[in-house]
Amino acid sequence: MKPLTISSAKMVESARARIEEIESADLIAMLEDPNVVVVDIRDVRERQRSGYIPGSFHAPRGMIEFWVDPDSPYFKDIFAQEDKKFVFHCASGWRSAITTATLQDMGFDAAHLKEGFSTWEKHGGPIEFPEKQP
Template structure:
């Protein structure tokens, strides 16, 4: 395979240099605030396997641009709340960093959880426990 022009790690580093990142402790302190929306970009199977942040809005990464764009037929009203602060997360912070940089390019301001859900869990953040897999 030919070398890539930019690696995924480089893209994440570039995104992180220009977006707002929150550490787990800061994000945990925001949880439950009426003006904050946590958005989970992970696949539904990740949420079932790992658990999730209570009251987080699930937006699969593949639908993000379409759900945020008011001109898209897939637009979700949750993203039209201009009085809310949005904090995006994935499992480790890579997908959410790229996502928030992309949203910033679209004109949608948001932050992301630097260490992802794994950091949130490790820091003792509240969570809905994993669903037991079917036997």
């Protein structure tokens, strides 16, 4: 394999240097704020297995750039809300860091949950699980 010009770890480090990172305790305190939109970019199976932050919006990582772009046929109205603070998260904060940096490059203002969902419950964050289908 030809050596990579940049590693995924370096991409995360670079993204984190230029985006807003929110600690779990701070996001927990923000959950009741109607101007905060928590966006979960994990795979649907991760949400089913580990649960999710109550009230979070699920936007799979592979579609996020298209869902926030009003010129895309895949645009989702939730991302057109002005004066909202969008906070993206994944499991460990790696995917959401890169996602947030990419969205900022597109002109979409966002932040991310620094440690991701993996330590959310440890910090006292509430979790919901999807209903089991019969």
